[in-house]
Amino acid sequence: MRPFAYVxxxxxxSAIRAHGGSPRARFLGGGxxxxxxxxxxxxxxxxxxxxxxxxxxxxxxxPGGGVRIGALVRNSHLAAHPLIRDRCPMVSQAxxxxxxxxxxxxxxxxxxxxxxxxxxxxxDTAAACNKRRPGSGCDALGGxxxxxxxxxxxxxxxxxxPSDLCVALAALDAVVExxxxxxxxxxxxxxxxxxxGDTPHVETELAxxxxxxAVELPALPFAARSRYRKVRDRSSFAFALVSVxxxxxxxxxxxxxxxxxxxxxxxxxxxxxxxxxxLAGAPATEESYARxxxxxxxxxxxxxxxxxxxxxARRTIVATxxxxxxx
Numbered sequence: 414m415r416p417f418a419y420v421x422x423x424x425x426x427s428a429i430r431a432h433g434g435s436p437r438a439r440f441l442g443g444g445x446x447x448x449x450x451x452x453x454x455x456x457x458x459x460x461x462x463x464x465x466x467x468x469x470x471x472x473x474x475x476p477g478g479g480v481r482i483g484a485l486v487r488n489s490h491l492a493a494h495p496l497i498r499d500r501c502p503m504v505s506q507a508x509x510x511x512x513x514x515x516x517x518x519x520x521x522x523x524x525x526x527x528x529x530x531x532x533x534x535x536x537d538t539a540a541a542c543n544k545r546r547p548g549s550g551c552d553a554l555g556g557x558x559x560x561x562x563x564x565x566x567x568x569x570x571x572x573x574x575p576s577d578l579c580v581a582l583a584a585l586d587a588v589v590e591x592x593x594x595x596x597x598x599x600x601x602x603x604x605x606x607x608x609x610g611d612t613p614h615v616e617t618e619l620a621x622x623x624x625x626x627a628v629e630l631p632a633l634p635f636a637a638r639s640r641y642r643k644v645r646d647r648s649s650f651a652f653a654l655v656s657v658x659x660x661x662x663x664x665x666x667x668x669x670x671x672x673x674x675x676x677x678x679x680x681x682x683x684x685x686x687x688x689x690x691x692l693a694g695a696p697a698t699e700e701s702y703a704r705x706x707x708x709x710x711x712x713x714x715x716x717x718x719x720x721x722x723x724x725x726a727r728r729t730i731v732a733t734x735x736x737x738x739x740x
Contacts, residue, residue: 558718
């Protein structure tokens, strides 16, 4: 681990000042991702700003039935919170399917949104990785593909975003609130992360020194019947090969509302808008679910090691929606 300056912030304003917008400064919450990357010499910050004691730890009901979640709420606390378990159980299920209990006790909501890919080539400093060293190439393209992306990929990067929570938040139209020297802004979570294109090292729309302070979930009554399904190589402490976050509203045998997002398939949580479009007003049948899944996966770009993911995603979408319909 390389030497770095350490600053403990007392409030949001002092955290932003200490960061100073430097591209080599990092905010530290739970540290479950950043510290590992520093130890592996993947992240090399010259300044670490500890925000773990900032007052961003509340889960609050909003007027109209939405929920506001502070960026430093621990994953374990959020998963167990009655507002989350009752109004959007897919969020609780996503959190409980990620990592170990010890890590969930440390990890924060804001940090979960910003965790970096688990692509083996990104973590191997001897490998070519455009995300870690822009312009160096991507060894993953001709390498081991099993865990890598099939949607929104490019010739520069096929890494996937590792978060389970982000998939559920994307399905729920979550809004991210940030603060920086330029003030407060709000952006949809689906716009927070970027697809790789030619600049895979630019992973989010956040400017240097912009701090996530909260996430808000708008009211969505039928999210009370929602599901997060994660398919992985083992049931403990493994990242998703494919995951599906879904909420379904069926009335008189017709899909009146649906929210659908995928994980393990792209560099960002993938909102399945084409599948939602196909399902809107369609009969709530397995045939409709399969047609929607096929439409969403039509744009998949697969490689020999991950070609199975397209079919796995189709089947997981159908199985999740079928389960929700059955109640």
